[in-house]
């Protein structure tokens with residue numbers, strides 16, 4: 358058997374976050390795909406060499422795990438520019454969508470084709486055989502329904518192929534993906550691990566580990582609140598809601614368009630406007646600096662109120678909770694509003710992450726810690742110490 362590489366991948370509804378190898382490579386790809394019709398030339402060939410592969414991901418994916426096989430997709434940036442782009446629907450199950458697998462396989466293939474990995478994986482002409490040990494996750498809700506087992510086994514059992522079509526730099530390369538091992542963690546549990554343990558799974562937060570805590574993860578399309586007690590995630594109490602920040606971002610974009618005639622390209626542009634350090638909440642209108650604070654304030658404050666209601670609801674049912682951590686990209690955007698609300702309302706003990714990257718990469722970091730620990734223990738069977746925390 359060839360060499361294997363570690364991959365920790367969080368397929369978020371808004372974007373995929375992946376950490377590879379010894380953390381020397383990271384990927385963040387918008388979770389957007391668009392189907393392509395066979396044989397249709399999509400990008401000008403002249404653009405192929407100069408462009409960043411991530412801006413032109415165009416692949417054909419072959420895998421028995423897919424419901425629809427051998428379909429050609431534009432993925433990420435390239436798909437956002439397409440008029441038939443699909444984003445995940447809030448009601449859907451991550452584990453049962455082809456879109457989740459397309460994103461996952463594409464991210465692994467993008468790691469595998471890198472020149473730096475030429476020594477790791479065998480390459481026969483244009484075909485690369487890549488082995489991964491994968492740590493990933495599913496929402497608590499799906500793990501509760503037992504969907505993790507099926508998700509894992511369909512991945513483990515076969516070879517999955519990503520063929521790069523009109524993708525800059527990688528056109529014509531095929532990657533055969535195989536998995537040595539796959540661990541599927543429940544998302545809430547993973548966030549807890551990241552809070553209390555370092556990369557070697559040593560406890561870094563003794564103070565926190567035996568507390569009753571809530572973790573409210575505000576994502577693009579959904580919000581999950583995990584309930585942690587006795588170092589475990591209480592599956593029965595965890596709650597998932599179909600409420601994220603994407604809708605509010607879209608609404609801000611629309612109101613700016615209507616009021617000022619300014620077309621922002623994407624939700625990402627809205628995030629920049631509301632989070633930038635300089636000139637926050639300002640845009641340029643015909644060359645004049647203009648405040649959009651009234652629009653962003655109203656819409657974000659509304660969303661924060663809804664999020665606060667969710668917290669209140671869960672806290673009421675778990676009255677002995679000691680602290681709630683807000684994570685996810687949505688928490689970055691809503692932080693100030695939630696703090697203001699909390700000060701004037703219930704005054705719960707709540708906390709945020711100062712570093713926005715930490716908040717957004719929480720799950721991927723946790724999967725990385727868990728999967729590397731698994732690999733370490735497996736390579737050195739003599740130090741099979743009892744893990745201080747178990748997922749069930």
Ligand SMILES: Nc1ncnc2c1ncn2[C@@H]1O[C@H](COP(=O)(O)OP(=O)(O)OP(=O)(O)O)[C@@H](O)[C@H]1O
Pocket residue numbers: 368369370371372373574575576577578579580601602603606624625628632685686687689690713717
């Ligand atoms: N610094 C930032 N970088 C990127 N996105 C951000 C940032 N701050 C806020 N966001 C926004 O936060 C939202 C949620 O992002 P996040 O990555 O947490 O969602 P996700 O994990 O992909 O989605 P879900 O949890 O619903 O599956 C996105 O709409 C994103 O635009």
Ligand SMILES: [Mg+2]
Pocket residue numbers: 369370574576577685720
């Ligand atoms: Mg998320």
